[in-house]
Amino acid sequence: MIQIDGAYGEGGGQILRTALALSLATGTPFTITRIRANRNRPGLMRQHLAAVSAATAVGHARTIGAALGAGRLTFQPEGVYPGRYRFDVGSAGSATLVLQAILPPLLTAEGDTRLILEGGTHNPFAPPFDFLDRTFLPMIRRMGPEVTATLARPGFFPAGGGRFQVDIRPCLRLNGFDLLQRGSVNRCSAAAVTAKLPRHIAERELAVIRRHITLKDDCLSVIEVSDSPGPGNIVTLAVESDAVTEIFSGFGRRGVPAEKVAMAVVAEAREYLAADVPVGRRLADQLLVPLALAGRGRFRTLPPSRHTRTNAHVIQQFLEVDITFDAKADGSYEIAVSSRHDATD
Numbered sequence: 189m190i191q192i193d194g195a196y197g198e199g200g201g202q203i204l205r206t207a208l209a210l211s212l213a214t215g216t217p218f219t220i221t222r223i224r225a226n227r228n229r230p231g232l233m234r235q236h237l238a239a240v241s242a243a244t245a246v247g248h249a250r251t252i253g254a255a256l257g258a259g260r261l262t263f264q265p266e267g268v269y270p271g272r273y274r275f276d277v278g279s280a281g282s283a284t285l286v287l288q289a290i291l292p293p294l295l296t297a298e299g300d301t302r303l304i305l306e307g308g309t310h311n312p313f314a315p316p317f318d319f320l321d322r323t324f325l326p327m328i329r330r331m332g333p334e335v336t337a338t339l340a341r342p343g344f345f346p347a348g349g350g351r352f353q354v355d356i357r358p359c360l361r362l363n364g365f366d367l368l369q370r371g372s373v374n375r376c377s378a379a380a381v382t383a384k385l386p387r388h389i390a391e392r393e394l395a396v397i398r399r400h401i402t403l404k405d406d407c408l409s410v411i412e413v414s415d416s417p418g419p420g421n422i423v424t425l426a427v428e429s430d431a432v433t434e435i436f437s438g439f440g441r442r443g444v445p446a447e448k449v450a451m452a453v454v455a456e457a458r459e460y461l462a463a464d465v466p467v468g469r470r471l472a473d474q475l476l477v478p479l480a481l482a483g484r485g486r487f488r489t490l491p492p493s494r495h496t497r498t499n500a501h502v503i504q505q506f507l508e509v510d511i512t513f514d515a516k517a518d519g520s521y522e523i524a525v526s527s528r529h530d531a532t533d
């Protein structure tokens with residue numbers, strides 16, 4: 189039984205999701221204590237409980253302590269069971285984060301899986317659907333499995349009620365990859381989405397982006413969605429390069445001017461563009477679990493976040509891999525995952 193300290197490093201929900209995913213993938217049970225100790229409202233929130241229930245279903249697991257607000261949980265899976273599942277966060281909690289807890293083991297399961305995930309699809313502090321679809325899943329497909337995501341309906345904080353489907357055709361073994369060069373940037377595009385909010389919000393966001401990032405007219409779009417249960421706004425900036433499409437996003441919030449939301453997106457994208465690295469900060473923390481399951485991989489990225497370092501620590505508790513962070517003279521980092529077995533074979 190692995191003991192996980194939920195207060196380590198970032199001390200957030202990612203520690204739990206990584207532990208669930210790797211417990212399923214390796215068949216190793218774990219106990220986590222001090223869950224999300226570094227958050228204002230520590231313990232299991234609805235989104236984390238939804239991840240626990242999803243992992244319990246996929247792994248026919250025995251779970252002790254899964255309750256709202258709980259700080260301690262034991263999880264003991266029986267195996268990995270592909271199939272058809274529907275999971276509902278039951279609030280605006282992020283459904284893409286629920287996927288983080290169950291996708292990795294399903295990538296090498298013994299059959300296909302279709303997941304219907306309901307809840308928030310465009311949440312602050314979580315991968316928005318577009319990032320999942322255009323940034324993260326192409327990396328997963330590069331590793332062997334066929335995985336596609338289809339958005340049925342967007343769900344914004346606080347109403348939620350979004351839905352998407354994920355189809356997974358697994359492979360026998362994940363192949364790691366090297367992603368060290370970005371290559372040329374072929375296209376930058378921005379999209380501002382509003383649901384049940386005035387169109388001028390989106391137009392003001394795009395005006396800011398256009399002022400600071402060189403974009404062609406046909407690379408700007410305002411999208412007004414009518415099928416979202418509640419109001420919401422997201423602005424995304426996609427940087428498509430030879431190696432990867434990175435997506436930076438900002439979320440409209442009451443009391444925060446649209447211009448400020450868009451400027452934060454501009455700042456993130458500029459940092460990424462100037463650094464000439466292929467992998468942005470969020471993708472970096474999310475690539476570690478699949479690369480560790482593959483047993484190898486390397487990528488160049490921005491200085492790692494606490495999420496990334498924390499994730500590396502949790503992963504190394506479950507898997508016989510080394511994860512190294514190599515600071516380069518130009519300020520970028522090369523993160524490498526290698527199997528401890530390969531080193532001694």
Ligand SMILES: Nc1ncnc2c1ncn2[C@@H]1O[C@H](COP(=O)(O)OP(=O)(O)OP(=O)(O)O)[C@@H](O)[C@H]1O
Pocket residue numbers: 198199200201202203224227285312313314315316319435436437469470471473474495
């Ligand atoms: N704008 C974004 N685009 C892509 N991914 C994002 C974005 N914002 C956050 N993420 C990803 O969402 C995850 C958030 O992890 P975190 O530990 O903060 O989880 P949480 O469960 O939402 O929060 P909490 O810490 O409150 O439990 C990370 O993998 C991070 O890379």
